[in-house]
Amino acid sequence: MNLRDGNIFEAMRLVLPEHRGMMAHRNQERSVRKSPTLAQDETDQMWYTLSEALENGSPVRLTLFGVHNDDVLEGMPIYDGRLRIETKKGIVQVDRRRLIGVEYLG
Amino acid sequence: MSKFIYGLCDMQSFYASCEVASREEFAARRKEFDDSTDPPLVVAGDPARRSGIILAATPTAKRWGVANAMRLGEALHLNKHLIVVRPHMEFYLQVSVRIQEVMRQVFPLQEQFSVDEGFFAFPVNSPLFPDPIEAARKLQQKIWDQFRIRSRIGMGPNKWIAKMSNASAKKSVSGIVWWHEEDVPALLRDLPVEAMWGLKKRAETLKMEFKAQTIGDVAAIPVGRLRARFGVWGEIIHRWSHGEDYSEINPDSYSSPHKGFSHRTTLPRDFYERSDVAVVILELLDEVCYRLRRAHQSGRRVGLGVVYEGMSGGFWKAKTLTYPTNSPDELYLELLALLDRHWDGYTGIRAVSVGVDMLQFEKAMQLNLFEDVPRRKELYATVDRVHERFGETSLIRAVSLTKAGQLRDRSGKIGGHYA
Numbered sequence: 239m240n241l242r243d244g245n246i247f248e249a250m251r252l253v254l255p256e257h258r259g260m261m262a263h264r265n266q267e268r269s270v271r272k273s274p275t276l277a278q279d280e281t282d283q284m285w286y287t288l289s290e291a292l293e294n295g296s297p298v299r300l301t302l303f304g305v306h307n308d309d310v311l312e313g314m315p316i317y318d319g320r321l322r323i324e325t326k327k328g329i330v331q332v333d334r335r336r337l338i339g340v341e342y343l344g
Numbered sequence: 345m346s347k348f349i350y351g352l353c354d355m356q357s358f359y360a361s362c363e364v365a366s367r368e369e370f371a372a373r374r375k376e377f378d379d380s381t382d383p384p385l386v387v388a389g390d391p392a393r394r395s396g397i398i399l400a401a402t403p404t405a406k407r408w409g410v411a412n413a414m415r416l417g418e419a420l421h422l423n424k425h426l427i428v429v430r431p432h433m434e435f436y437l438q439v440s441v442r443i444q445e446v447m448r449q450v451f452p453l454q455e456q457f458s459v460d461e462g463f464f465a466f467p468v469n470s471p472l473f474p475d476p477i478e479a480a481r482k483l484q485q486k487i488w489d490q491f492r493i494r495s496r497i498g499m500g501p502n503k504w505i506a507k508m509s510n511a512s513a514k515k516s517v518s519g520i521v522w523w524h525e526e527d528v529p530a531l532l533r534d535l536p537v538e539a540m541w542g543l544k545k546r547a548e549t550l551k552m553e554f555k556a557q558t559i560g561d562v563a564a565i566p567v568g569r570l571r572a573r574f575g576v577w578g579e580i581i582h583r584w585s586h587g588e589d590y591s592e593i594n595p596d597s598y599s600s601p602h603k604g605f606s607h608r609t610t611l612p613r614d615f616y617e618r619s620d621v622a623v624v625i626l627e628l629l630d631e632v633c634y635r636l637r638r639a640h641q642s643g644r645r646v647g648l649g650v651v652y653e654g655m656s657g658g659f660w661k662a663k664t665l666t667y668p669t670n671s672p673d674e675l676y677l678e679l680l681a682l683l684d685r686h687w688d689g690y691t692g693i694r695a696v697s698v699g700v701d702m703l704q705f706e707k708a709m710q711l712n713l714f715e716d717v718p719r720r721k722e723l724y725a726t727v728d729r730v731h732e733r734f735g736e737t738s739l740i741r742a743v744s745l746t747k748a749g750q751l752r753d754r755s756g757k758i759g760g761h762y763a
Contacts, residue, residue: 243590244591245592245594245597246542246591247455247457247463247503247591248591248594248597251457253456253458253598254437254459254759255605255635256433256434256437256758256763257440257441257459260438260441261444261598262598264445268445
């Protein structure tokens with residue numbers, strides 16, 4: 239850093255590595271999201287859309303909750319006791335507990 | 345007019361305040377604007393390791409003449425009823441991280457400066473902060489409400505003035521001071537040179553060589569003369585003496601990549617033997633290299649710092665290598681060469697530091713005709729995995745078991761003090 243024109247205080251401070259690590263850890267902790275609680279009618283609508291798509295053989299977009307980012311899967315849903323989806327990259331098992339959105343693409 | 349108002353918020357006697365605030369018997373009777381409600385408490389290191397110095401003292405303890413960096417024995421001589429507690433570094437750092445979060449909630453443009461200080465800024469005439477004093481008070485109040493820790497806030501047209509006005513806030517009843525831009529020259533003019541924050545030994549030079557007694561005297565020195573004597577710092581001194589500073593607030597300051605890694609240790613006694621100093625160098629180097637490996641980085645410059653007996657004198661010397669490395673085997677030899685070149689061999693050594701900078705990300709592996717480099721990398725990767733799983737002292741070099749070894753003692757500490 240150019241001492242003359244830069245943030246001189248950044249150059250002068252002393253930070254313990256443990257402190258820096260703690261800050262990073264805390265930021266990571268804070269970025270962890272909580273799973274949304276869906277209302278009963280939202281859940282009903284989601285499963286209705288999914289069963290319609292299964293019956294009609296229509297593609298869907300599934301949104302799966304993740305603590306840092308949601309995962310979005312697009313493709314043909316398959317149900318044989320287990321919920322799966324056939325995406326362009328192959329067949330993926332769907333964790334029903336993480337499912338927070340179903341959109342009909344057909 | 346400046347675009348922003350800058351502030352510096354710092355905690356009063358931070359370590360000692362954390363101790364008081366977390367002990368029910370003291371916290372309940374503590375009042376925000378009456379620091380005599382604090383007990384005479386000091387945080388002190390371990391006397392047996394010569395770190396038995398006062399790290400922090402409450403205002404009540406300070407009224408007895410107790411000061412930071414004083415020997416514990418001396419402090420107890422001033423007041424034998426002092427409440428002495430050992431440091432709890434991890435707790436202080438946890439509190440620090442949370443206080444900085446509160447600062448960021450009040451002022452989103454915020455940058456941590458030290459464990460107990462943070463800068464913030466907000467636009468002049470902002471509808472969000474129509475009254476700067478009120479905004480600062482809101483922060484001060486939140487910190488008190490949530491942590492029972494007193495804070496002082498200095499504000500001004502730039503970061504350096506915020507730091508300077510913070511010193512004056514420490515003496516004010518409310519703990520909040522705002523230096524308006526138009527008043528800055530008059531406020532600085534008569535302050536002693538030593539009051540110029542950040543100059544360290546340069547303040548002494550300004551007094552001795554330039555006969556400057558006040559900041560006003562420094563402002564009158566032509567910038568060319570200052571530049572000739574202090575280099576880049578000459579310009580900064582000139583700027584500061586006129587109340588100017590161009591430093592911005594960088595809220596992402598700590599997420600930016602490291603510019604270098606270094607470790608330092610103060611020894612429990614003076615070391616006179618080269619072989620003993622070499623053990624300490626190797627231990628510190630191992631810590632530096634571990635952090636380099638974790639960051640997937642290598643450095644091209646390695647530095648060795650030594651402080652002599654009595655904690656005065658010493659040197660910091662560095663060597664630039666032809667290629668970057670994070671291998672202790674390679675860097676150790678360079679450090680020993682620096683030691684042999686710059687140490688007289690008989691003056692006692694009290695503190696050692698090792699650093700590696702001029703970093704770059706590892707994109708390629710520098711092979712060596714005489715050594716199996718991939719194998720060595722595998723070895724260190726394995727060592728790292730063992731350390732991460734079982735702790736730093738689960739696998740150590742045999743030399744760390746000698747009398748000179750400091751690793752086992754250091755591993756239980758943060759910043760040289762009890763975790």
